[in-house]
Structures are given as structure tokens and as C-alpha cells.
Amino acid sequence: MRALIVLSLAVTVSTVTPATAQIAPKIEEASIADLRAMLASGTATSESITQAYLARIAAMDRTGPTLRAVIATNPDALAQARAADARRKAGKPLGPLDGVPVLIKDNIETLDPIATTAGSLALKDNVTGRDAPVVAELRKGGAVILGKTNLSEWANIRSNNSISGWSAVGGQVRNPYALDRTPCGSSSGTGSSIAASFAAVGIGTETDGSVVCPSSINGLAGLKPTLGLVSRTHVVPISHSQDTPGPMARSVRDVATLFSAMIGTDSADPATAKADQYRKDYTASLSGASLKGVRIAVRRPQMGPDLAARFDAALAVLKAQGAVLVDVEQPKLDGLGEAEFQVLLYELKGDLNAYLATTPPAVKTRTLADVIAFNEANKAAEMPFFGQETFIAAEKTRGLDDPEYLGARAKSLRLAGKEGIDAMLAKANATILVEPSYGPGWLIEPIYGDQYQGPSSSELPAVSGYPNLTVPMGLAKGMPVGLSFIGAAYSDQKLLEAGYVYEQASHARVAPRYLPSADVGPGMDGSK
Structure with missing residues (x-):
């Protein structure tokens, strides 16, 4: 292939x-x-x-x-x-x-x-x-x-x-x-x-x-x-x-x-x-956008010093553009991850089966069960590094009318939206929440898979269905990191405007150099 x-x-x-x-x-x-x-x-x-x-x-x-x-x-x-x-x-x-x-x-x-x-x-x-x-x-x-x-x-x-x-x-x-x-x-x-x-x-x-x-x-x-x-x-x-x-x-x-x-x-x-x-031209309002007097909730997750330095610099840019920054803490959202995962398992089986049924006759895998069997039969090509345990777990689910699924969806939606993003915005009397998008990229690891333990801005907007805009905020340990602008449903234009103002004031993006490994700076790679 x-x-x-x-x-x-x-x-x-x-x-x-x-x-x-x-x-x-x-x-x-x-x-x-x-x-x-x-x-x-x-x-x-x-x-x-x-x-x-x-x-x-x-x-x-x-x-x-x-x-x-x-x-x-x-x-x-x-x-x-x-x-x-x-x-x-x-x-x-x-x-x-x-x-x-x-x-x-x-x-x-x-x-x-x-x-x-x-x-x-x-x-x-x-x-x-x-x-x-x-x-x-x-x-x-x-x-x-x-x-x-x-x-x-x-x-x-x-x-x-x-x-x-x-x-x-x-x-x-x-x-x-x-x-x-x-x-x-x-x-x-x-x-x-x-x-x-x-x-x-x-x-x-x-x-x-x-x-x-x-x-x-x-x-x-x-x-x-x-x-x-x-x-x-x-x-x-x-x-x-x-x-x-x-x-x-x-x-x-x-x-x-x-x-x-x-x-x-x-x-x-x-x-x-x-x-x-x-439907509209979302670029039309960018040039005239302003952050003067805009209240922004700020969430500070645990992060390393390099990412924290970039985040602090980004917040200073927002403040210099007139934004009013209000620190908030994420509420305890016990069980959110587990509920989200249950939703994904149930919907994966139903949604993928429905999709595969519409594919051309040349596609022989017509269900998730067929895909699992295909992967097993073609293990050397398909599974040289990792398996398919999530597929197998999804295949065992019992349908979208199962009370376990319905309860997990209701719980995850409530925790991510009303008790999560909505609560933080309300506490700060703000319309935008900012936090680091992710930390710097980790080493590709074919044996153990992805090894990332840093902050992530994605779960709450993903589960709630709310928008999340990431904008470059420079390099940490030689690798790009981003600033997330998160808001309530249909606040996409507001986020684009805020992100544009930040981007134009910060000029933080750095073009790639195709280095064999990250340029982490003197001493951080064992050199002097």
C-alpha cells in the first residue's frame, strides 16, 4: 500500500x-x-x-x-x-x-x-x-x-x-x-x-x-x-x-x-x-475585534515551568489588550472521564455499524465485529504496536437504549457543561475561558504508546459540544504549545475574535525547522 x-x-x-x-x-x-x-x-x-x-x-x-x-x-x-x-x-x-x-x-x-x-x-x-x-x-x-x-x-x-x-x-x-x-x-x-x-x-x-x-x-x-x-x-x-x-x-x-x-x-x-x-463570514469582524473590558476566566492546571512561562506571557498579552482576567478553579467533576468513555463505546458500535453498511461492496468489513476479525487476521500489518481492546469493549455494548448508556450520556453532559464550563464562566462573570491547550509534544514511543501526563483543554468542550479554539503561544522546550479559548455553545465567533486579537498582539507562532530532535536549549539535553 x-x-x-x-x-x-x-x-x-x-x-x-x-x-x-x-x-x-x-x-x-x-x-x-x-x-x-x-x-x-x-x-x-x-x-x-x-x-x-x-x-x-x-x-x-x-x-x-x-x-x-x-x-x-x-x-x-x-x-x-x-x-x-x-x-x-x-x-x-x-x-x-x-x-x-x-x-x-x-x-x-x-x-x-x-x-x-x-x-x-x-x-x-x-x-x-x-x-x-x-x-x-x-x-x-x-x-x-x-x-x-x-x-x-x-x-x-x-x-x-x-x-x-x-x-x-x-x-x-x-x-x-x-x-x-x-x-x-x-x-x-x-x-x-x-x-x-x-x-x-x-x-x-x-x-x-x-x-x-x-x-x-x-x-x-x-x-x-x-x-x-x-x-x-x-x-x-x-x-x-x-x-x-x-x-x-x-x-x-x-x-x-x-x-x-x-x-x-x-x-x-x-x-x-x-x-x-x-452561516456567515466569520472573518468580517476580526479586524475590528477588541478585548477591552472583556472578562476572561483563567484556569491554571498543573503544568511544568516552561509551559507555565508561556501561559503567563500569553495572559500578559491578553491583559495588555484590555481583558479583565479572573482566576477560576475547575470544579470537582467526579466520574466524567468514565461516563464519557462509556458513551464513546456505545456510540462507536452503533455509529460505525451504520456507516460501514453504506460503504461500497468492495469493502468486506460491514460491522465492527468484522473489523475486529479483520485486524486479528491481519495482525502483523494492523497490530504491530498495539491491540484493539477498545474495539472489543465497544462490541460488547448492548445498544443505545441501554440504561447504562443513557445514564452515562446524561451524566457526562451535565458535568462537562452545566457543572463544568458553565459554572466556571458564571463564577467569573465571563464569556470566555482560557487555559493551556496541551503541553509540548512528547517522544514517539512505539513500545508503550502515547506517554503524556500534562494538561489538556479538550475534554469539557468535547463532551459538552462547546467550541474550543487553540492559538499558538510560542515554544516550550523547543516545541509548540497553544492557548485555548473556550466558550458556551455557538460562541465560535467570539472565540475567533478573541483569538485573533491575541494572535495579532503576540506574534507567538514560530515556523518549523524539521530538526531531528527538539531544540530544548543549553543544558537541558545533557550538553553544557
Whole structure:
């Protein structure tokens, strides 16, 4: 499978023709605004920009730093780019994303002739010929679907001992800041790809942390939106209570631009019933945004001195911008983790079975039980590092009418929302809560799996369905760390505005250097 991926990359890049082999546009660290300026001025076409990204992927993803962030490029990408160029020439562009290449996490279906695998060999033939509605929304706006990104297999739900960023289809994703460090997951490839400028923007998905963590750890801005603003149809599922696609980019403005194009009501996803009410340009209010007099609740979890220093510096920026900071402590939320896990187990079985039933006949795994059997039969390829005990536990659940499930969902929702985020905001009389997103990326560990014990901002907004925006706040121990802006349901715009003000005042993001290991500073690595 990996040989086929390399071949597809080589074939795609070889389509550069003399007519389009002009001076390659500068795409490294380029924003959507930069790309649009190139297109408007005629210094680049969408085709030349797309070719430049494909060439960068070919040079860096399976060679060079070998990030393994892209599972497959789209053989139709250049044709889509040429169509965008034709629209522009005719004076009929479709919107701010017209002609802009976008990378899509490989658990989200696209109608392009590439499989949606969730990183599993069980889905290697899952070429559905259909767009997930979130992709259809991007396509309506003229976005070029550049390819599919690698991920933690099955979005990190197969095992509690999994390795973030590893999949049987794509191998191990690497962090562009330090190649021996985790990219986090499960949107690992999207995080690594966008940090490495394989595209300006990309889509990840989150159940609990899978947008926020790889965004934070790869030096990106990333939004886990309010649940129900973005459709989940034709996305390989874990949990209808918590799953959502989310935008990831190197700036808050680019996150807002992509997010604006993702929102929409989908009749097949009841959670999105209100989404059309929130369709708008989320970039429109950014330039005039202010934090003067805005009350912000501050949660200070236990953290190491390097992360604490970055967090203190971030709080100083917020204060200098006029924010009123009020410290709060997280209430005791006993049993939240256990209740959330029960919900995920029950919903995984029901939701995945429903999804697999809609896949093409070439996909032989039609149920979770089939996937478990497939993994056992293909243990050498699928389970060289960790098992599938979470899948097995999910298969034993008894259905969504089980009192155990209903009680766990009610409990987790109450603890995360009313008694968690809502209570902290109310205590501070605030509309925004800030805390560190995650600590710096840990070493990739194939024997013991992910080894992380630091703070995490993801659980409460993930379980409650509330939005969580992470924004870079610099480097700790040589690795990126992020600042989370969390609010109540449908406060996404407020969070984007606050994050933008912070970003513009702090200029904290640092571009990656593709080091073999983290640059932790004198003395911290044993040197003098």
C-alpha cells in the first residue's frame, strides 16, 4: 500500500507541463490572503499553486524529513485548479476559497477517485464516489481538494495504548518541529501537513482533542466548533454526541475563512438543524475585534515551568489588550472521564455499524465485529504496536437504549457543561475561558504508546459540544504549545475574535525547522 502511495505522488507531480512550468509560487508559510493576492495579480495561477504544493509534498512527505502526513494526493486536483482558473478568467469566482488547495483528513469522504480509509487496511477499497457534505460545501466555494491526510488509525479509538499519528495505511506521521516528537492525533496528518506548508489550510475531525491537540502541538490555530455547525455525514464515525470536523491553519484568519465555508444544515445529520442560522463570514469582524473590558476566566492546571512561562506571557498579552482576567478553579467533576468513555463505546458500535453498511461492496468489513476479525487476521500489518481492546469493549455494548448508556450520556453532559464550563464562566462573570491547550509534544514511543501526563483543554468542550479554539503561544522546550479559548455553545465567533486579537498582539507562532530532535536549549539535553 505504501508503494502505491509513493507512486501516486510521483505520477501527480509528473503532470507539470512546460506551459505551466513558470517560476514556482512561494507557498511556504503562505496564507489564503497571500494565495489570493498571487491569483489576483496574475503572478500565479491556481494550477501553478497546486503544482507547487504537490511538488512540496513529493519532496518532503516520503523523502526529506519524511513526514508521512499525506496518505494520498488527489489525481483530479490539477483539473479542479484549472477549472478555478477558468472561472477567474471569466470573472466568475465562487468565493474566497476558489482555487485554494485544501487537505482533508482521511476519515472524511470525497467524491474524488481516492479511498477514505481512516488509516485502516480494512477500508483500503472504500472509494465511495460521494462527498461528505462538509467537503461539498468547500467544493461549492471552489476549493481544490488536494488530497487526504494521514491520521491516528480509526481516529485513535481502537486501543488505549495507541500511538498518535500511526496508521497501517500511512505509517507514522512526524512532527515538523522535531521529527522524533508526536504530531498528536488523531488529525495528525492535517496538523503536520499544514505546519509544513503542504497546503494553507486543512480539515481535521475531533471527538475529544483530535483537532485541538495536533493544532497546538504543530504550532497551528485550530477550531473545534460548536457541535452541530458542521455536518458529520459520510465521516467515519466514533460518536454522534461528540464528533465534529474542524478547520486547522497557521493563522486565526485562515481558520475563520475555512470555517465560514464548512457550516451548513444537513438533513441527514439532525444535530445540524440550526447550522444555517450561523452561516456567515466569520472573518468580517476580526479586524475590528477588541478585548477591552472583556472578562476572561483563567484556569491554571498543573503544568511544568516552561509551559507555565508561556501561559503567563500569553495572559500578559491578553491583559495588555484590555481583558479583565479572573482566576477560576475547575470544579470537582467526579466520574466524567468514565461516563464519557462509556458513551464513546456505545456510540462507536452503533455509529460505525451504520456507516460501514453504506460503504461500497468492495469493502468486506460491514460491522465492527468484522473489523475486529479483520485486524486479528491481519495482525502483523494492523497490530504491530498495539491491540484493539477498545474495539472489543465497544462490541460488547448492548445498544443505545441501554440504561447504562443513557445514564452515562446524561451524566457526562451535565458535568462537562452545566457543572463544568458553565459554572466556571458564571463564577467569573465571563464569556470566555482560557487555559493551556496541551503541553509540548512528547517522544514517539512505539513500545508503550502515547506517554503524556500534562494538561489538556479538550475534554469539557468535547463532551459538552462547546467550541474550543487553540492559538499558538510560542515554544516550550523547543516545541509548540497553544492557548485555548473556550466558550458556551455557538460562541465560535467570539472565540475567533478573541483569538485573533491575541494572535495579532503576540506574534507567538514560530515556523518549523524539521530538526531531528527538539531544540530544548543549553543544558537541558545533557550538553553544557
